Amino acid sequence: MKKSLLFAGLCLGAINLASAQIFSENFNGVPLTGGTGVLPAGWAQYNVDGLTPASATSYMGTSAWVVRAQSGNNVATSTSWYNPAGVSNDWMVTPAITIPNTGNPYLRFKEMAFEAAYADGYRVFISTTGNTVADFTNPPVLTVAAANATGLTTKLVNLSGNMGQTIYIAFQNNSNDKNLLFIDDVEVVDLPAYDARLNSINLPRYGVVNTNTSMILNVSNDGSQAITSLTIDWNDGAAHSATISGLNIAPGASANVTHTTPVNYSTVEEKTINVNITQVNANTDAVPANNTGTSRFNSTSSAPDKGVLIEEGTGTWCGWCPRGAIAMEYMYDTYGSQGFIGIAVHNQDPMTVSAYDNAANFGGYPSCNVDRTILDASVSQGLFEQYFAARKDLPVPASITIAPTISGQDITIPVSAQFVTKFAAANFRLAVVVVEDDVTGTSSGYNQTNYYAGNANGPMGGYESKPDPVPAADMVYDHVGRALLGGYNGQTGSVPAAISDGQTASYTFNYTVPATSDMAQIKLVALLIDQADGSVVNAKEVKAQGGVAVEEKDENAFSFNIYPNPSTDFLNVSLENNSNVNTLTVVDMNGKVVYTREISGSENLLSVPVSQLSKGNYLISVSGAAASYTKVFVKN
Incomplete structure (x- = not known):
């Protein structure tokens, strides 16, 4: 060990x-x-x-x-x-x-x-x-x-x-x-005799109408007497007080306590729920300041399918990371049709997208983020199953549709979120992650370090029979995160703040697949991200070629071309049908905005200065209220 x-x-x-x-x-x-x-x-x-x-x-x-x-x-x-x-x-x-x-x-x-x-x-x-x-x-x-x-x-x-x-x-x-x-x-x-402390409120963020949703409270005993009963009120504008008996929380211990009145609404509601421990063992709590907490809850008109996103931190230099690759393949084989979505976020190897790697903020490798809610978690086949099982049936506020179309190397990616609840002032964003399977390379950076070689650390899906490192010629990398459309946190303005039940929020992303990638291996993962906590509340994955190849463009769509590429001093940007375009942005591979400017509807040809930029790859995007286009250029 x-x-x-x-x-x-x-x-x-x-x-x-x-x-x-x-x-x-x-x-x-x-x-x-x-x-x-x-x-x-x-x-x-x-x-x-x-x-x-x-x-x-x-x-x-x-x-x-x-x-x-x-x-x-x-x-x-x-x-x-x-x-x-x-x-x-x-x-x-x-x-x-x-x-x-x-x-x-x-x-x-x-x-x-x-x-x-x-x-x-x-x-x-x-x-x-x-x-x-x-x-x-x-x-x-x-x-x-x-x-x-x-x-x-x-x-x-x-x-x-x-x-x-x-x-x-x-x-x-x-x-x-x-x-x-x-x-x-x-x-x-x-210590006072009676002092209960409310540590946390475990209440799912969403629940379907006419369905009981349990509220579980984690309570510590900060008093000197064992807690045998608690009187707890949760209030959403109306009081729901109950005394929970039969407890045995020793001094210094903690326990989960389920309120006997579940949360249940017959109509679509958006509620703030205040919780207060009002009595301990039928006595007044000596320290009421630590008895309260607040939670948010929305009831939903239906139960959309939920995709569970696991973003795994990996790298070819990481000898333990074959464990993540094997776990990912097992999950796709077993749960791919049930909503499992996996993305390999590479670190310090030729497949690294720095903006993705930096934002994911993994503390060790391999590790993973699950729906960006469970962060920097351990990686194994069994743990992936646990994470998936814990989240796959959670109610969500919206379903997601994604319907890409292809023209040459350009992909148009309309994404929609169909909401089944209401918000007075929400803060959601849509995003797309471009993913590629079957990635190979010939340089030494594609050699996979392998601590399982020679069965040194037990069996690992065949890696125990491979050398250390595994030569690049023998490696194929799947689920590789290639680009972030809308950024790690999502596209600003892609979802309105006020949302009603049944409303659809849509945004169109556009991406040019580099010649070095294989269109047949490109997948697109659409995300609905809650800016309140950065969590991915729902996700949907499709193959890019699952859409329809098109030759004619929507008359309301805009597009752009860039030249020369690679570029040394200036990058020319040619705009077509740009009445809905308002912003041009250049982002480096670390996710830093290095150039931005507003665009008027009369501008069809722009010259972007790039001489001051360091050599390397950059993303250039033009965006409007309902769509964005992204291309890659090289600064020589």
Whole structure:
């Protein structure tokens, strides 16, 4: 097994300030050098094992614990990954803390193991005599065999037995050849008896009329008494209050609670739903400020089919990326007729579209974005199935149609979204991703690095029988993202803000397929993107040649030609039937707009200065209110 080397993607929460604090430390005030810092003043650490950290955790040096930066927060970090392997015996001790004689004192902190397969455990001790290892003679007050690897998890220790005392609290990593342990937000607090905290509202964004949609609330117990019942109101203009009994949420724990009144509308509605926990165990909640949340919900008149988009980050340099290629083929073979859509977003190889690669923002390879909602997720055949199953039946606000037509190397791509709900002020956009199958190349950049060669990491769809690297002559790449029409976030103005049930929003994209691509292998993926969160709410994929080849153009359509191409100083743009054209834009392959200008209806020939541009490929687009045309030119 290979331990994960990444130190990224943690969701680090802030300290809960609702309870009366006796002591607190979130490590965010620690200055860092090279991403690593020492424990705050007054804290002690003891490297009892004296072992040498593995190269991946060499930043530990000889320290038992360090502070590391992640996602704008700091965490105290310890390792049990040594070379040679061994058992950790690393201690971190708080300053002296005086516990009051009154109240409900608790130790509260957050813990997390970096990797589930190598989850570090730990013990917590209390001393009333000093802060050295020898002072912690009493049994541990908390023992955790393996910390939670899915996210920072709150732990509580009752300190009522230490009231009136001055104590030291020690965290000991006692793991045998694991990975990393994180401790954060260490507090001693006076907990109220009843304090429920609403963490999140799990309510699908859309639901079909006359259909029950469950509302699931994630609730934490920040009080000292176990939660056995909650009274919760959700309000959309009318109150829907219910008491949910039979709960058992221990202090410091969290649980999902389903409201007994589902969301259900008999007509198409657009609603803002406010949720409030009004009572805990039939008592008033001591901290009402953390009891509320808001969610949006639209009922739909019907249930359009949903396409599930998985954009996979890959690269020919990535030895683990054959796993993604095999998973993608399996999904198309198994679920291609059921709405699965896959796009390979290449990184640092000849098939890279930098604007796509940069916007997708993958943290490692292979990884994937699912409907741009589940971000930077892991890649495997089984995981792809899970992602698809979780999203394929979600209600959506609109269906999508895409009907391309071809004239030579030019593709006209009308895209429509047929809405089945209403919005007073929506912010959707349409976009098209051009995709190509059966891509090959002869340069070394098309060689595929293969960590599965020789069955070194188990079977992988035949890659275990191929060499490392697989020569370019033996590689064929499918589902390759080639161009973004409308940009990564979609075409501005392609969907109106006010939308009624049954309304259709349409936009026509145009694209010239480069001579180096094969029209027979081109696919087009239409996207409906919600700008509120960047999510792809629906997607549709078609073959370009599934449309109709045409020779005559729509009399209302506009077109343009560019010459010379390649160009050195000026690029000439010849416009035809341009009364509906208003903007010309040049974009580099990183997605940066390097030139733009407005176009009047009387202009038929434009000269675009390109001498100032760096050598390379660029996209030039002319667009209007209902359509856009895009071509590629080369700057010499």
